[in-house]
Amino acid sequence: MSAAAxxxxxxxxxxxxxxxxxxxxxxLRRHLAEDADxxxxxxxxxxxxxPAFMQTGPTTAxxxxxxxxxxxxxxxxxxxxxxxxxxxxxYSDTGRLNCNVSYTTFATGIRGQxxxxxxxxxxxxxALEGAVMLDTFPKTTVDVFALVLESGGSDLPIIISCASxxxxxxxxxxxxLVTSVSVSCLGKNVIIDPTSDEEAWQDGGLLVSxxxxxxxxxxxxxxxxxxxxxxxxxxxxxxxxxxxxxxxxRERLKDSTSLASE
Amino acid sequence: xxxxxxxxxxSGGLAGEMEVEAYRxxxxxxxxxxxxxESVRPDARRLAEARPTTxxxxxxxxxxxxxxxxxxxxxxxxxxxxxVMSPPTETPDEGSVAVEFHMPPICSPLVRPGRPAExxxxxxxxxxxxxxxxxxxxxxxxxxxxxxxxxxxxxxxYCLNADGSLFDAALISAVAAFTHLEIPLVSVGDDGRVFxxxxxxxxxxxxxxxxxxxxxxxxxxxxxxxCALHKDNVLADPTAEEESIIETFVTVALDSSxxxxxxxxxxxxxxxxxxxxxxxxxxxxxxxxxQEILMDSVEAMEVDQTG
Numbered sequence: 001m002s003a004a005a006x007x008x009x010x011x012x013x014x015x016x017x018x019x020x021x022x023x024x025x026x027x028l029r030r031h032l033a034e035d036a037d038x039x040x041x042x043x044x045x046x047x048x049x050x051p052a053f054m055q056t057g058p059t060t061a062x063x064x065x066x067x068x069x070x071x072x073x074x075x076x077x078x079x080x081x082x083x084x085x086x087x088x089x090x091y092s093d094t095g096r097l098n099c100n101v102s103y104t105t106f107a108t109g110i111r112g113q114x115x116x117x118x119x120x121x122x123x124x125x126x127a128l129e130g131a132v133m134l135d136t137f138p139k140t141t142v143d144v145f146a147l148v149l150e151s152g153g154s155d156l157p158i159i160i161s162c163a164s165x166x167x168x169x170x171x172x173x174x175x176x177l178v179t180s181v182s183v184s185c186l187g188k189n190v191i192i193d194p195t196s197d198e199e200a201w202q203d204g205g206l207l208v209s210x211x212x213x214x215x216x217x218x219x220x221x222x223x224x225x226x227x228x229x230x231x232x233x234x235x236x237x238x239x240x241x242x243x244x245x246x247x248x249x250r251e252r253l254k255d256s257t258s259l260a261s262e
Numbered sequence: 263x264x265x266x267x268x269x270x271x272x273s274g275g276l277a278g279e280m281e282v283e284a285y286r287x288x289x290x291x292x293x294x295x296x297x298x299x300e301s302v303r304p305d306a307r308r309l310a311e312a313r314p315t316t317x318x319x320x321x322x323x324x325x326x327x328x329x330x331x332x333x334x335x336x337x338x339x340x341x342x343x344x345x346v347m348s349p350p351t352e353t354p355d356e357g358s359v360a361v362e363f364h365m366p367p368i369c370s371p372l373v374r375p376g377r378p379a380e381x382x383x384x385x386x387x388x389x390x391x392x393x394x395x396x397x398x399x400x401x402x403x404x405x406x407x408x409x410x411x412x413x414x415x416x417x418x419x420y421c422l423n424a425d426g427s428l429f430d431a432a433l434i435s436a437v438a439a440f441t442h443l444e445i446p447l448v449s450v451g452d453d454g455r456v457f458x459x460x461x462x463x464x465x466x467x468x469x470x471x472x473x474x475x476x477x478x479x480x481x482x483x484x485x486x487x488x489c490a491l492h493k494d495n496v497l498a499d500p501t502a503e504e505e506s507i508i509e510t511f512v513t514v515a516l517d518s519s520x521x522x523x524x525x526x527x528x529x530x531x532x533x534x535x536x537x538x539x540x541x542x543x544x545x546x547x548x549x550x551x552x553q554e555i556l557m558d559s560v561e562a563m564e565v566d567q568t569g
Contacts, residue, residue, distance in 0.1 A: 012344070012345050061502065078369075105364075105416070106328075111343045
């Protein structure tokens with residue numbers, strides 16, 4: 001490492017002060033919170049998701065892997081195993097699911113440390129745990145590792161959906177694919193698949209992880225401020241989007257198996 | 263799957279009844295040697311042939327410069343972020359580069375979270391040495407105001423899929439990220455802090471510090487080739503499978519004028535000078551090829567921007 005790298009006191013230059021950009025952002029925030037309909041920064045309407053690009057098999061070294069790109073958010077998930085559990089683990093009749101989420105140093109606007117995200121690792125585990133047939137791989141562990149290459153909002157739901165595609169790609173037995181979608185409550189409106197800016201402005205957030213074929217929710221997280229009437233609608237909105245996302249996952253899995261059999 | 267032919271030399275009669283994939287895993291050395299006898303490698307390459315390589319510039323929008331490269335199945339993502347620092351008093355008119363190589367757990371079954379790969383810091387250092395000693399970057403170009411402010415370029419290279427020859431791949435991605443690097447326009451406020459100025463160069467009310475220095479002039483770009491040495495065979499650009507079987511490696515780095523930047527042979531079996539020379543010759547050929555690939559990707563990027 002260069003001599004200067006260790007010394008503190010470096011900073012990323014901020015954008016010029018009082019810039020027009022900030023005013024424009026503030027105006028957009030007001031419109032999103034108060035108007036009945038207004039185009040979002042990327043031109044979507046309130047209930048449109050970003051176009052989803054998903055693919056299996058970016059990491060050949062893993063048993064299964066998947067890449068997901070929703071707008072600026074880019075995620076890779078690798079699945080390893082079933083393989084030997086850590087030596088310190090006690091005997092277990094059922095398999096173990098081990099999840100880890102980390103960010104690259106350049107994932108966010110300001111250079112980070114690239115550390116593990118413990119909260120997301122735990123949430124990912126909880127979202128998938130109910131869907132994986134743990135008794136099909138006793139005594140062993142399946143590792144699910146996610147790396148966020150670039151963070152552009154709705155990171156966790158995208159990690160969850162991508163992880164379930166990677167698990168399927170690895171041939172791990174599951175009751176159903178898990179897809180996940182989040183919405184943000186902003187003033188009077190509910191906005192689906194929020195970007196980083198929209199997440200920063202939100203009054204409340206809701207994340208639903210869902211198994212569309214079984215119509216079962218594996219995880220539901222509600223944060224912040226919500227008025228009563230909106231929650232039911234928001235959950236239904238998420239479930240509907242999850243079902244559509246699941247179709248995309250299925251297509252990708254069909255693509256990869258038809259390629260393999262050729 | 264076809265059964266392996268009866269092998270009388272390597273692993274005795276066992277091989278006769280075995281499926282190819284099982285033979286490959288149980289007797290990896292014999293499997294490799296049977297290929298080498300036919301002057302071919304398990305992935306159907308010739309011995310001196312490197313894997314197909316692609317370079318895509320600008321893969322990360324949150325960085326000032328970035329590149330995603332693939333070398334066969336090995337994938338590397340390099341990204342550069344610029345931060346402002348006050349330069350040390352010994353070199354008041356120079357910026358600095360901080361190199362870090364990461365092997366996240368997604369890239370290989372051998373890396374687990376919480377236990378960083380042993381190879382990562384080694385490659386980090388090797389990468390920094392080759393980049394800085396090649397003289398590719400003129401650190402003076404990273405200076406903003408002499409003695410007051412200069413750029414510190416954080417170069418982070420992430421291995422996304424580890425399938426051998428990681429150093430070669432990391433170096434291509436790092437070099438490609440530097441060719442893609444675009445330095446933002448900046449000005450200095452009354453408090454001495456540097457801030458970025460938005461797009462339209464002509465109209466801004468601020469005095470710009472770096473109107474001319476938007477792209478680094480890269481000279482003598484280094485490229486590397488790793489060769490695996492097994493008995494009399496020299497295998498260019500080994501895969502992870504080959505690396506796990508063979509013990510001796512030579513990595514040669516050359517710059518764009520074919521001058522040697524570094525030769526590394528970390529341990530392994532003994533070898534002759536003649537073999538090292540063979541490696542250098544192969545590295546020269548590879549250098550030409552890589553330079554072409556890099557130039558093509560720069561052109562493709564420019565066409566994208568204008569079109």
